Amino acid sequence: MESIQIFFDTIVTRQDLIVERAIEHLYLSFLAIAIAVLISVPLGIYISRKRKMAEFYIGITAVFQTIPSLALFGFLVPILGIGTLTALVALIIYALLPILRNTYTGIIEVDEGIIEAGEGMGMTPRQILLKIQLPLSLPFMMAGIRTATVLTVGVVTLATFVGAGGLGDVIWRGLQSWNNSLVLAGAIPVALMALFFDFVLKLLEKRVTPKGIKS
Amino acid sequence: MITFNNVTKTFEDGTVAVDDISFTVKKGNLVTLIGPSGCGKTTTMKMINKLISITSGTISINGNDISEQESVELRRNIGYVIQRIGLLPHMTIEENVSLVPKLKGWKKADYQKKVDELLDMVGLDPQVYKNRYPLELSGGQQQRIGVIRALAGEPPIILMDEPFSALDPISRQQLQDELKLLQKSINKTIVFVTHDMDEALKIADEIVVMKGGSIQQIATPTELIQNPINEFVRSFIGEDRAKRVTKKREELHASTIMEPLVPEQVTGDVPNLSYHSSLQDVARVMLTKETETIIINGEDGKPIGVISHQRLLQELAGIRAGGAQGGIHSNLF
Numbered sequence: 256m257e258s259i260q261i262f263f264d265t266i267v268t269r270q271d272l273i274v275e276r277a278i279e280h281l282y283l284s285f286l287a288i289a290i291a292v293l294i295s296v297p298l299g300i301y302i303s304r305k306r307k308m309a310e311f312y313i314g315i316t317a318v319f320q321t322i323p324s325l326a327l328f329g330f331l332v333p334i335l336g337i338g339t340l341t342a343l344v345a346l347i348i349y350a351l352l353p354i355l356r357n358t359y360t361g362i363i364e365v366d367e368g369i370i371e372a373g374e375g376m377g378m379t380p381r382q383i384l385l386k387i388q389l390p391l392s393l394p395f396m397m398a399g400i401r402t403a404t405v406l407t408v409g410v411v412t413l414a415t416f417v418g419a420g421g422l423g424d425v426i427w428r429g430l431q432s433w434n435n436s437l438v439l440a441g442a443i444p445v446a447l448m449a450l451f452f453d454f455v456l457k458l459l460e461k462r463v464t465p466k467g468i469k470s
Numbered sequence: 471m472i473t474f475n476n477v478t479k480t481f482e483d484g485t486v487a488v489d490d491i492s493f494t495v496k497k498g499n500l501v502t503l504i505g506p507s508g509c510g511k512t513t514t515m516k517m518i519n520k521l522i523s524i525t526s527g528t529i530s531i532n533g534n535d536i537s538e539q540e541s542v543e544l545r546r547n548i549g550y551v552i553q554r555i556g557l558l559p560h561m562t563i564e565e566n567v568s569l570v571p572k573l574k575g576w577k578k579a580d581y582q583k584k585v586d587e588l589l590d591m592v593g594l595d596p597q598v599y600k601n602r603y604p605l606e607l608s609g610g611q612q613q614r615i616g617v618i619r620a621l622a623g624e625p626p627i628i629l630m631d632e633p634f635s636a637l638d639p640i641s642r643q644q645l646q647d648e649l650k651l652l653q654k655s656i657n658k659t660i661v662f663v664t665h666d667m668d669e670a671l672k673i674a675d676e677i678v679v680m681k682g683g684s685i686q687q688i689a690t691p692t693e694l695i696q697n698p699i700n701e702f703v704r705s706f707i708g709e710d711r712a713k714r715v716t717k718k719r720e721e722l723h724a725s726t727i728m729e730p731l732v733p734e735q736v737t738g739d740v741p742n743l744s745y746h747s748s749l750q751d752v753a754r755v756m757l758t759k760e761t762e763t764i765i766i767n768g769e770d771g772k773p774i775g776v777i778s779h780q781r782l783l784q785e786l787a788g789i790r791a792g793g794a795q796g797g798i799h800s801n802l803f
């Protein structure tokens with residue numbers, strides 16, 4: 256009982272810090288995802304038209320993905336120094352793969368017969384992309400964005416090591432001062448954010464699934 | 471008119487799918503390509519709308535080489551029913567069928583009317599099916615939609631790749647009749663791929679028999695049955711079919727020999743007969759009414775074609791109508 260009391264006291268007394276870091280956390284996550292989407296979606300569309308090169312591009316992003324996140328931050332510090340930029344670059348690199356792969360797969364998995372029908376009816380490549388391939392691959396794309404978002408919200412906790420703030424800061428302070436309540440006050444919001452985004456984006460995924468292919 | 475001149479297709483992997491073929495599809499004719507699986511039927515057909523490029527030789531439509539034509543424009547004037555149906559799953563039936571009319575810039579009222587008309591034609595109630603999605607239809611119903619989608623833009627040429635393969639025998643026969651009627655009444659040029667000899671014999675004006683990428687024989691159904699050029703064609707037709715179909719000649723219907731209706735041509739009091747009348751009936755009415763032409767009515771009693779004295783004589787004498795093709799609806803290309 257007592258520990259719960261301490262936990263709530265911590266939240267109240269450290270309110271300002273937690274709120275400020277949470278906002279930073281959200282800001283970093285959003286920015287990273289937004290930029291990753293802006294890079295991956297067009298790239299995914301592009302490589303779906305150059306299938307021979309596709310595996311190569313996806314391979315590169317997959318290599319980045321295998322680097323442990325902490326190590327990736329570490330590699331970037333000597334190049335970019337310390338600060339928000341370094342954190343953002345690492346986060347973006349990390350978020351690329353799920354979005355790129357899902358965009359690409361979503362587009363190339365559209366049934367050949369459907370594309371052929373579109374071509375046969377005299378649709379231009381642009382019309383085929385906009386009216387057939389994109390609508391049909393949107394659910395895949397959204398699933399990729401969801402995976403990337405959940406991942407990013409977690410990885411942002413490491414941003415504190417390159418001085419970019421976020422809730423990782425709260426957790427780290429708690430760890431250094433042997434203050435479990437503070438650790439939890441940082442960790443629980445991160446978990447809640449991840450769950451929340453997962454839920455919201457899943458709803459969105461359902462919304463964008465074209466009516467005719469909902470099973 | 472579609473003309474193939476020494477057309478060959480070699481795929482990147484070296485497969486020679488079509489090997490130096492030449493043939494002509496006359497305007498207003500229905501030509502079937504028939505042959506065993508893998509003999510190059512689909513490839514031949516897809517070269518007409520440039521879905522597959524030609525390796526050597528030329529294809530021309532009404533004398534214009536298709537390689538000099540813009541693919542998108544060309545395709546909007548060639549209806550295409552693909553072997554795998556290929557309905558767009560995220561669009562309703564109405565949206566699917568009205569795709570080409572929309573691409574061609576038709577007015578909304580026009581294409582909506584067209585959709586209803588076509589759905590009615592294939593026996594699907596527009597009110598029920600218009601707003602459904604393809605996956606909410608049975609395989610056979612989807613195939614009907616695939617067929618009417620190709621007709622919606624009123625193209626003068628239609629390519630059909632095994633369009634009735636997923637249908638039950640009754641619907642298939644019904645659609646074959648519809649197609650034949652449609653082709654004769656509005657003078658469509660149709661290339662029709664099938665591997666079903668009965669289907670080919672029933673609907674074709676001419677049959678192109680293929681094997682291993684080359685043409686074995688080009689003939690009318692009757693000629694094909696009577697004079698198969700080699701053992702392959704003979705076996706492909708089959709013995710009992712040959713007997714069966716020869717007998718059938720006496721049962722020819724008015725719709726099989728009628729020509730497109732040109733309203734100005736028909737004046738005065740011309741007798742009407744149903745498309746299902748036998749040629750004997752046609753002859754009888756011509757004799758008793760002392761008339762040169764007879765109007766043929768469709769299922770709904772509306773005129774859909776005419777048979778002239780001359781046409782009837784030609785048919786009964788077994789002479790092919792030469793140069794009598796063409797006419798209305800030919801100004802689209």
Ligand SMILES: Nc1ncnc2c1ncn2[C@@H]1O[C@H](COP(=O)(O)OP(=O)(O)OP(=O)(O)O)[C@@H](O)[C@H]1O
Nearest residue numbers: 481483485487506507508509510511512513514665
């Ligand atoms: N893209 C391709 N690359 C290589 N070979 C191909 C390609 N498309 C078709 N072929 C080959 O060309 C030949 C003719 O194929 P096509 O699809 O025209 O046959 P088909 O007569 O339509 O057969 P089916 O009745 O089975 O539909 C086959 O041997 C096929 O394997």
Ligand SMILES: [Mg+2]
Nearest residue numbers: 511512513553
């Ligand atoms: Mg085929």
